[in-house]
Every structure is written in structure tokens, then in C-alpha cells.
Amino acid sequence: MDGSVPGRALIETPTRSRAPRAVLALVPILLLGGLILFLTLRGPAGIFPGDFPPVEDLTVGRVDVEANQIKLVVTNGGPAPVTIAQVLVDDAYWQHTVEPSRTIERLRNATVTIPYPTVAGEPVNLLLVTSTGLTFEHTIEVATETPAVDARFLWTFALLGIYIGVIPVALGMTSIPFLRTLSPRWLLFFMAFAAGVLVFLGVETLAEALEESGELPTAFGGVGVVTVSAIGAFAVILAASRRFQARTTRDRRIAVAFAVAGGIGLHNLGEGLAVGAAYRLGEIALGAFLVIGFAIHNTTEGLGIVSILGDSKTKMKTLVALGAMAGAPTILGAWGGAFLFSPLLATVFLGIAAGAIAEVIIEVMRVVRDQAAGGLASLESLGGLAAGLVVMYATGLFVAA
Amino acid sequence: MVLAGIVHLIHAFAHRPDPVLVWFFAGSGIVQLLVAGFVWRQTDEAPWAAMIVNGGLIGLYFATRIVSANPEPVEAIAIVSKSLEALGIALAIGAVRSTSSREPLADAGSTVSRRQLLKAGSVAAASIASGGMFSRFAVAQQEPQHGRGTTHGGGELGPHFGNAAVGSIDTSIFDPMKYLREFDYGDVSKDVDGRTIRDYRIIATDTEIEVAPGVMFPAWVYNGKVPGPTIRATEGDRVRIKFTNAGSHPHTIHFHGFHRAGMDGVFEVVEKGDSFTYDFIAEPFGLHHYHCHVTPLKRHIHKGLYGVFIVDPPGGRPPADEMVMVMNGFDTNLDGENEVYAVNTVAHYYLHNPVIVKQGQLMRIYLVNITEFDLLNSFHPHATFFHEYRTGTKLEPDNFTDTIILGQGERSILELTYKDPGDYMFHAHVSEFAELGWMGLFRVEP
Numbered sequence: 001m002d003g004s005v006p007g008r009a010l011i012e013t014p015t016r017s018r019a020p021r022a023v024l025a026l027v028p029i030l031l032l033g034g035l036i037l038f039l040t041l042r043g044p045a046g047i048f049p050g051d052f053p054p055v056e057d058l059t060v061g062r063v064d065v066e067a068n069q070i071k072l073v074v075t076n077g078g079p080a081p082v083t084i085a086q087v088l089v090d091d092a093y094w095q096h097t098v099e100p101s102r103t104i105e106r107l108r109n110a111t112v113t114i115p116y117p118t119v120a121g122e123p124v125n126l127l128l129v130t131s132t133g134l135t136f137e138h139t140i141e142v143a144t145e146t147p148a149v150d151a152r153f154l155w156t157f158a159l160l161g162i163y164i165g166v167i168p169v170a171l172g173m174t175s176i177p178f179l180r181t182l183s184p185r186w187l188l189f190f191m192a193f194a195a196g197v198l199v200f201l202g203v204e205t206l207a208e209a210l211e212e213s214g215e216l217p218t219a220f221g222g223v224g225v226v227t228v229s230a231i232g233a234f235a236v237i238l239a240a241s242r243r244f245q246a247r248t249t250r251d252r253r254i255a256v257a258f259a260v261a262g263g264i265g266l267h268n269l270g271e272g273l274a275v276g277a278a279y280r281l282g283e284i285a286l287g288a289f290l291v292i293g294f295a296i297h298n299t300t301e302g303l304g305i306v307s308i309l310g311d312s313k314t315k316m317k318t319l320v321a322l323g324a325m326a327g328a329p330t331i332l333g334a335w336g337g338a339f340l341f342s343p344l345l346a347t348v349f350l351g352i353a354a355g356a357i358a359e360v361i362i363e364v365m366r367v368v369r370d371q372a373a374g375g376l377a378s379l380e381s382l383g384g385l386a387a388g389l390v391v392m393y394a395t396g397l398f399v400a401a
Numbered sequence: 402m403v404l405a406g407i408v409h410l411i412h413a414f415a416h417r418p419d420p421v422l423v424w425f426f427a428g429s430g431i432v433q434l435l436v437a438g439f440v441w442r443q444t445d446e447a448p449w450a451a452m453i454v455n456g457g458l459i460g461l462y463f464a465t466r467i468v469s470a471n472p473e474p475v476e477a478i479a480i481v482s483k484s485l486e487a488l489g490i491a492l493a494i495g496a497v498r499s500t501s502s503r504e505p506l507a508d509a510g511s512t513v514s515r516r517q518l519l520k521a522g523s524v525a526a527a528s529i530a531s532g533g534m535f536s537r538f539a540v541a542q543q544e545p546q547h548g549r550g551t552t553h554g555g556g557e558l559g560p561h562f563g564n565a566a567v568g569s570i571d572t573s574i575f576d577p578m579k580y581l582r583e584f585d586y587g588d589v590s591k592d593v594d595g596r597t598i599r600d601y602r603i604i605a606t607d608t609e610i611e612v613a614p615g616v617m618f619p620a621w622v623y624n625g626k627v628p629g630p631t632i633r634a635t636e637g638d639r640v641r642i643k644f645t646n647a648g649s650h651p652h653t654i655h656f657h658g659f660h661r662a663g664m665d666g667v668f669e670v671v672e673k674g675d676s677f678t679y680d681f682i683a684e685p686f687g688l689h690h691y692h693c694h695v696t697p698l699k700r701h702i703h704k705g706l707y708g709v710f711i712v713d714p715p716g717g718r719p720p721a722d723e724m725v726m727v728m729n730g731f732d733t734n735l736d737g738e739n740e741v742y743a744v745n746t747v748a749h750y751y752l753h754n755p756v757i758v759k760q761g762q763l764m765r766i767y768l769v770n771i772t773e774f775d776l777l778n779s780f781h782p783h784a785t786f787f788h789e790y791r792t793g794t795k796l797e798p799d800n801f802t803d804t805i806i807l808g809q810g811e812r813s814i815l816e817l818t819y820k821d822p823g824d825y826m827f828h829a830h831v832s833e834f835a836e837l838g839w840m841g842l843f844r845v846e847p
Binding site: 083085086087088091095096102116129131132133134 | 612617
């Protein structure tokens with residue numbers, strides 16, 4: 001109780017050695033572990049009679065289709081082990097094998113291989129029958145041969161990524177000369193425009209993440225995955241931007257532009273994932289119409305990035321880096337979606353993208369708030385935000401996907 | 402990073418059967434813990450090593466998954482370890498950033514020198530290389546062993562025959578082959594008028610039956626099996642059946658045939674634990690059946706309370722190889738549709754275990770349709786034609802054909818012969834039912 005020295009802590013905590021604190025931290029964990037052990041060994045003392053059939057949950061994740069074979073990866077997302085007894089393909093019992101074993105433990109996977117003559121372009125209806133007679137359905141909308149990983153397909157998807165990601169962003173960036181002619185108020189308008197673009201993308205990504213999470217086995221807690229990825233990404237980027245102390249306004253602008261490019265890049269990663277996965281499942285035709293739609297939609301994103309830079313002189317090197325950061329992830333996403341698609345990975349990436357975009361929106365609006373005459377509620381701020389949203393929606397109508 | 406290392410070690414444990422994977426995960430886990438140790442001691446090259454090791458492991462993960470021909474399914478545990486590694490990278494970047502913007506401490510000489518970077522890089526590279534080597538082996542292990550795409554779905558029945566339930570049932574509980582040719586004539590005695598009395602005992606219980614290999618169905622049964630015992634008498638015999646209900650719901654037995662109201666098995670519901678004796682004269686001659694008639698009717702019939710009742714004409718029928726075939730179905734997931742169709746309960750049983758018959762011998766099939774939820778069922782044997790005696794109530798056939806339909810509750814006696822040896826299919830000509838289990842083989846032996 002040392003009150004004599006002002007500004008000093010009233011209570012001095014004496015330093016203890018670390019051991020007792022670690023032990024104290026472990027006590028509740030050990031007690032919990034003991035309770036769990038007791039319950040698993042002895043049962044809950046007859047509170048719940050065990051006569052009910054177990055709740056079962058099977059989810060089909062990755063599907064590989066070939067001319068004469070269907071392969072499924074099945075995850076047990078329920079509370080009890082599940083045994084796959086029979087498989088029905090289009091309402092017919094069919095020969096199949098289950099690796100590694102027909103009984104799938106909780107949260108584990110099994111691969112079901114069915115030699116079946118698929119008809120290209122037609123749907124296949126699968127039904128897994130478990131030992132208790134319950135059935136789990138999965139429909140392959142369009143039976144398409146899963147693309148093999150070879151140079152041609154890698155190049156196809158790289159090209160796709162370039163067409164729908166890199167080029168449109170670069171095109172958007174050619175609006176720099178126009179932006180340089182604008183007054184400061186109009187520049188702030190365009191910055192808010194960029195934020196509006198990001199808000200649109202962020203909400204869209206979040207919606208896609210939640211939709212994707214619905215495909216996950218129940219035990220994975222789909223919504224939880226999205227929450228953790230989104231908030232995690234948000235926190236990491238927030239921490240990273242705090243550490244980077246920019247000295248001049250110009251440096252700050254560039255930093256925010258990079259952050260925006262990063263956020264858009266992550267969103268495009270998700271977009272690439274979706275397009276790649278859809279192509280893999282035969283649900284999409286990579287026609288010119290699709291590419292045109294994306295080109296229009298993503299050019300606005302490029303415009304958004306350079307709006308942040310305003311009238312500051314930026315090196316070509318920086319612009320290229322920004323463009324690559326925003327556009328290149330589309331390629332990675334397309335590869336990922338086409339070749340190693342898994343709903344869990346997709347959910348995580350989309351969640352991360354949503355969180356990152358949210359953080360970047362805050363960064364951009366902070367700049368607008370600081371520099372606009374009326375702050376966040378000024379005409380340029382709100383007008384730009386609204387304009388960004390509307391333009392993104394309008395150009396989105398062109399996207400055939 | 403410690404967490405990622407621990408996760409990897411746990412993962413190694415989970416992959417115990419595969420030694421290569423165990424080494425890979427254990428190795429990377431140990432490396433991560435070591436580097437975490439360095440970070441703890443706050444040496445300067447540690448964050449770089451952390452970044453490189455974690456980044457390398459993440460990159461390796463994605464590369465092996467894209468390249469390997471038969472990748473393991475993505476597991477939640479992999480996601481967790483990758484995210485922890487990514488977090489480790491982010492924190493390492495943050496650590497590096499903060500040290501570079503901080504004033505250099507006098508004692509530590511904390512700016513990263515080229516030498517320190519080389520040291521860290523070589524440690525990291527060694528760990529990645531070893532990890533890479535092991536993962537290459539792991540990928541090689543996963544090359545598909547079984548042939549890819551056997552045409553049209555192979556299996557024990559040949560390359561073009563994939564449509565069959567997989568596996569075999571436990572025949573010690575119910576043997577469809579034994580049921581096929583089993584008839585219960587009851588305990589025979591005579592009454593004062595010289596009329597034959599046949600006494601039977603039927604007990605209703607709850608039990609689980611196997612309707613397809615590995616698929617269990619919670620059934621209500623007569624005398625432990627679905628279908629129940631085949632009761633056989635001659636026209637004019639007095640039939641006495643002592644029925645005891647040892648199940649969990651009230652039941653009855655309703656017979657198809659002539660009898661008086663009190664013996665109809667509808668209003669005289671036998672509660673749990675009670676008994677009732679059905680007593681009537683077996684008439685008319687023909688093929689009939691019996692089933693429970695308690696409401697809800699669909700449920701009591703569909704859960705397995707049915708069986709065959711044969712009344713022979715006084716002069717009998719010509720000698721033949723006689724078989725009982727009950728067309729039934731099971732709704733295993735309780736959605737109001739059958740997932741399993743069969744003759745004598747087990748899907749595709751006679752496909753895997755053909756019915757042996759003799760070339761040229763007259764076969765007599767007592768065919769009964771008790772399939773619930775579907776309007777009709779059908780029967781079609783290959784390569785021969787049969788005489789149909791509808792309900793068996795006449796000694797002259799009604800029909801000479803190879804495909805018939807029966808409504809629910811209808812039954813016919815079919816007489817057929819096979820002229821040549823070999824395997825011949827018989828199945829419902831409703832292809833959907835055939836694919837769902839109502840298909841078998843006659844194996845005609847010389």
C-alpha cells in the first residue's frame with residue numbers, strides 16, 4: 001500500500017516463479033479431464049437411457065468423376081461412429097469399396113469408390129445406406145470428368161486467372177491520369193467509392209463463406225469456421241497495419257492502397273476458388289460471356305485501388321505490385337478450386353477474405369474521415385460509398401457465373 | 402508455433418499405421434518445437450526461421466495435394482495446423498518489423514546480419530528438405546493400387562455386373578435358402594369326427610433383422626423371422642393357432658380364407674403379454690396368407706408381421722419342387738418408400754446364392770405379394786414360361802406367360818420347368834425393384 005510515490009502502482013505484485021502459476025492454470029483442465037474420463041468409462045450414472053438409435057451424420061465432400069468410376073470422400077460429422085453398409089446409385093444397389101474401413105469414426109473420413117458407367121452431362125443421384133438403415137443423399141448435378149493435373153489445365157486456369165483477375169485490375173488502374181486531374185473533394189469521393197466497392201465485395205464474400213459452410217459436416221461447426229477465419233484475418237491485418245508506422249501522407253496512402261489491393265486479392269482468391277470448383281463440377285462453361293462479365297466487374301476493383309492513391313506520384317513498380325497483389329490470387333484460387341477442392345478449405349479462405357476486406361474498409365474510411373471536411377457523413381464520403389455499391393451491383397449483373 | 406508443433410505430433414500419432422507419414426509429421430513437429438524454442442529465447446534469426454519453416458510447410462502441403470494423384474481428404478486437423486503456422490508467420494513478420502523500427506539495443510546487436518540470416522536459412526532449408534523427402538515418399542505411397550475404372554462396375558459377378566448389394570448376411574439368424582422350401586404342417590391329431598386337427602404356435606416379438614448385408618431393420622416378427630412360418634394344411638382340416646403376443650405393441654393375426662367373425666383377427670386385439678387361439682376350418686384350397694391387422698395398418702404389416710398360409714386341395718397337387726417366395730420390401734429410413742425390395746426379405750440374396758433346381762423337373766412356386774407402399778409387384782423368370790393359378794383356387798391354370806403383376810395381398814401358384822442347365826435370372830419386371838434387391842438366379846443342374 002505504497003501511496004507515497006505518485007504515479008506508482010498502489011499494489012506491487014511480487015514476482016513469483018512460473019511453476020506454481022502453470023500448475024494453477026492446469027488445475028481446472030485436469031479436473032475437466034477427470035470428469036470426461038469418468039463419464040466415458042462409467043456412463044452418466046444412468047441419467048440417459050441408451051436405447052435411442054444414435055444420431056448419424058454423413059457429409060460428402062470431394063467428388064471425383066470419371067467415365068467408369070465415381071469416388072467420394074465421406075466425413076462423419078455426427079456424434080457416433082457410422083457404418084456404411086450399402087451404396088445406391090440412381091436407386092440401384094451397386095458394387096463399391098470403402099477405404100480404409102466401412103465404419104467411420106467421429107470426424108474421420110472414408111473414401112467410397114464406385115465403379116459405375118457415368119453418362120457425361122447427366123446427373124447422378126447417390127444414396128449411402130448405413131447399418132441402421134438411414135440414408136444420406138448426394139447429387140452430382142452434372143457428371144463431368146474431373147480434370148487431371150497436367151500442364152494444359154494449369155495453363156488454362158492460369159489464363160483464366162489472368163483474364164478475370166490481372167487484366168481487369170490493370171485496366172482499372174489506367175484511370176490514374178484521370179484521377180490526377182481531380183480536386184481533393186472528388187478524390188475523397190473516389191476513395192469512398194473504393195470503400196463502397198469493398199463493402200459490396202465483403203458482404204458477397206461473407207455470404208459465400210456462409211453458404212459454403214453449410215456444406216460442411218455438422219461437427220465442424222461451419223459458421224464457427226467462418227467466424228474464426230474472418231475475425232482471425234481481421235485481427236492479424238489490424239495488428240500488421242498498426243506495426244507499420246507510415247511517416248508521410250503519401251506513404252500512408254500507399255500503405256492503404258496495398259491493404260486494399262490485398263483485400264481485393266483475397267476476395268479474388270475466393271472468386272477463383274469458386275470458378276475453379278464450378279468448372280470442376282461441370283456447373284460452368286468457361287465461355288467468353290463469363291470472362292467478359294468478370295472483366296467488367298473486376299475493372300471497378302482496379303479503379304478502387306488507385307482511387308486511394310489520389311494525386312500522389314506513384315512509381316510504376318508500385319502500380320505493378322498493386323495490380324499483381326489484387327489480380328494474381330485469382331490464378332491461385334482457380335488452381336486450388338479446380339484441383340484440390342474441399343469445402344473446408346473453401347470456407348476458410350472465404351472467411352479470411354471477408355475478415356480482411358472488413359479491416360481494409362475500416363482503413364480506407366479512416367483516411368476519408370480524417371481528410372474530408374464533413375468527416376464520415378460528408379457528401380463525398382456517403383456519395384462515394386453509395387456509388388461504389390451501385391456500380392459493383394450493376395457490373396455484377398454482367399457476370400454470368 | 403508451439404501449438405502447430407504439438408498438433409503435428411498429435412497428427413503423427415493418428416497416422417500410426419503408415420510409418421512414412423509418422424516420420425514426416427513427427428519430424429516437422431519436432432522442428433517446429435525447436436524453432437519455437439529459439440523464438441522463446443528471442444534470438445534474432447528466429448523469426449526468419451519461423452517464417453521460412455512455416456511458409457515452407459504450408460507451401461509443401463498445398464504442393465503435395467495438387468500434385469499427388471490420390472490425395473488424402475482434407476482433414477480439419479490439417480486446417481488447424483496450417484492456420485497456426487500462418488499465424489506464426491504473421492507474428493514473425495510483426496516481430497521482425499518491430500525490431501527493425503526499434504532503436505538497436507546496445508548489447509544484443511539486434512539488426513539481422515547476413516550471417517544470421519544464412520544460419521537461419523540453412524536450418525530452415527534442412528528441415529524443409531527432410532520434410533520434402535518424406536512427403537515425397539508419402540505421396541508415392543498413395544499411388545492408387547487398385548485399377549482405375551473397371552468398365553461397367555466389376556465385382557464378383559463379372560465385369561459388366563455392378564448392380565448388386567455388397568457383402569453377405571448372417572444366416573445363423575435367418576436363412577432365406579432354408580425358408581424357401583420349409584413348410585409347417587403343425588402338430589397333427591384327429592378329433593371325434595375324424596377331422597384332422599393341426600395345432601400351431603405363433604409368438605410375436607420385436608427383433609432386428611438384416612434386410613441387406615450390413616443393413617439392419619427394427620422388425621416385428623412372428624416366430625423370430627420375416628416372413629413368419631409357412632402354415633400348411635389340407636382343405637377341410639381344423640386349424641388351431643395359439644398366438645401369444647410377446648412384443649411391445651398390440652397385435653393380431655388376420656387370415657385370408659373362410660372363417661367366422663370372431664376369428665378374423667381384427668377387433669380381437671391381443672395386448673402385450675396376452676394370448677388368443679384362432680380356430681377355423683382351412684378353406685378354400687389355394688394359396689393364402691396371414692398378417693397383423695392392428696392400426697396403423699401400414700406399420701404393422703410393413704414391419705414384418707406376415708406369413709404364408711397354404712391350403713392343399715383334397716387330392717393334393719402333382720409332385721413338384723415346391724418353393725415359397727414372398728415379395729416384400731423395407732423402408733429403412735422411414736420416409737414412406739422402400740429402400741430394399743426382395744423376395745424372402747434379403748436384397749439380392751438369391752443372386753449371390755442361386756436356387757438350385759433340376760433340369761426338366763416341375764417347379765411349383767407359391768408366390769405372395771405383401772410389398773407395402775407400392776401398388777404392385779411383378780415376377781419374371783428368364784428363358785421359360787409358366788402356368789399361373791391365380792390364388793391357387795382352381796386346378797386348371799389361368800394363364801401361360803412369363804411375366805405377371807400382383808397387387809398387394811394377391812398371390813398365385815406358378816408351375817414351370819427348365820429345359821436346359823445353366824444360370825437363369827428371375828426378378829421383378831419393375832426394373833426399379835430389381836435394382837433395389839428383388840433379383841435372383843435359378844441354377845439349373847442336369
